[in-house]
Amino acid sequence: MIIRPEMLAKIHITFKNGVLDPQGKAVHHALKDLGYNEVSEIQMGKYLEVRLEGVSRQEAEPRVKEMCEKLFANTVIESYRFTLDSVE
Amino acid sequence: MNCGVVVFPGSNCDHDCFHILKHVFKLHTEWIWHKGDMDLSRFDLVVLPGGYSYGDYLRPGAIAQFSTVMKEVVRFAESGGRVLGICNGFQVLVEAKLLPGALIQNNTQKFICKTVPVRVENTSTSFTGECADESVLNIPIAHHQGSYFIDPDGLSQLEENRQVLFRYCGPAGEVTDEFNPNGSVGNIAGIINKGGNVMGLMPHPERCADPAWSNLDGQLIFKSIINSLQSGVSA
Numbered sequence: 001m002i003i004r005p006e007m008l009a010k011i012h013i014t015f016k017n018g019v020l021d022p023q024g025k026a027v028h029h030a031l032k033d034l035g036y037n038e039v040s041e042i043q044m045g046k047y048l049e050v051r052l053e054g055v056s057r058q059e060a061e062p063r064v065k066e067m068c069e070k071l072f073a074n075t076v077i078e079s080y081r082f083t084l085d086s087v088e
Numbered sequence: 089m090n091c092g093v094v095v096f097p098g099s100n101c102d103h104d105c106f107h108i109l110k111h112v113f114k115l116h117t118e119w120i121w122h123k124g125d126m127d128l129s130r131f132d133l134v135v136l137p138g139g140y141s142y143g144d145y146l147r148p149g150a151i152a153q154f155s156t157v158m159k160e161v162v163r164f165a166e167s168g169g170r171v172l173g174i175c176n177g178f179q180v181l182v183e184a185k186l187l188p189g190a191l192i193q194n195n196t197q198k199f200i201c202k203t204v205p206v207r208v209e210n211t212s213t214s215f216t217g218e219c220a221d222e223s224v225l226n227i228p229i230a231h232h233q234g235s236y237f238i239d240p241d242g243l244s245q246l247e248e249n250r251q252v253l254f255r256y257c258g259p260a261g262e263v264t265d266e267f268n269p270n271g272s273v274g275n276i277a278g279i280i281n282k283g284g285n286v287m288g289l290m291p292h293p294e295r296c297a298d299p300a301w302s303n304l305d306g307q308l309i310f311k312s313i314i315n316s317l318q319s320g321v322s323a
Contacts, residue, residue, distance in 0.1 A: 015192075018239070019192065019237055020195055020235070020237075020271060022193055022194070022196075022197045022271075023193065023197065026197060042285055045301075046146075066190065069247070071146070071150065071154070072146070074150065074190055076182075076188075076189065076190040076237070076238075076239075077190045077192055077237055088297050
């Protein structure tokens with residue numbers, strides 16, 4: 001039996017510093033109203049889970065980076081980071 | 089003069105653009121379907137209309153930029169063809185990197201649908217030649233993600249090259265925060281590329297260009313494009 005390796009990429013996309021995040025601001029205001037005064041900043045973003053079939057971690061890494069640069073994030077306004085886990 | 093209006097799934101201002109070009113300005117106008125890989129070189133003007141291409145999934149314009157037709161639009165633009173992107177069309181153009189910057193959510197967190205004054209910042213382009221210097225046009229905006237963003241270096245390049253064509257302003261042309269409806273950097277409502285042949289703007293000139301309506305300010309933009317093409321002035 002051939003076992004095809006499967007990787008799971010967990011990708012976070014958030015606004016870069018200096019880009020206004022009105023949703024994050026609004027949520028922050030709401031938190032302050034609830035009394036959570038220790039919160040200094042909120043960044044709202046996107047989270048994606050991408051399953052990759054038949055690729056090793058070494059192969060997956062540059063592919064996912066490329067996906068982020070090309071499509072998932074607009075690097076004019078957003079930055080991204082991701083982790084890779086093998087799926088059993 | 090041949091005009092083409094691109095239709096993405098989710099375009100909803102395509103018919104308005106088509107109507108203005110074909111019925112008001114009596115130009116030969118065709119639809120350009122997003123799946124087609126037709127050669128666009130026979131067109132003089134390609135319009136990317138407003139709407140919600142591909143549901144605005146991920147980001148407005150993010151998926152549209154990779155549609156089949158956009159490869160042709162990029163080729164057309166790179167060979168000097170005139171491209172006009174309105175609202176979602178503007179968002180597609182920045183995603184496709186045919187124009188610099190990005191469009192993000194309005195700082196008001198609201199969808200804004202109203203007629204706003206914009207000041208014409210540069211009248212020596214093929215998209216604004218019919219406008220008077222520093223004139224104020226009243227054009228409707230209708231967007232949720234129309235706040236123009238560009239980093240400080242990009243902004244100074246835009247300013248240096250006079251690529252900003254329209255800025256949100258007050259009734260007398262005052263460019264101030266008070267008259268910035270969506271938080272756009274520098275009150276920017278519309279820009280042109282360095283080559284002078286690709287223009288994108290959030291306001292909808294096609295919504296104020298039919299003589300059946302009282303406001304015809306949008307006609308100036310279409311007339312500018314038509315006159316520049318018919319007089320053979322290159323972009």
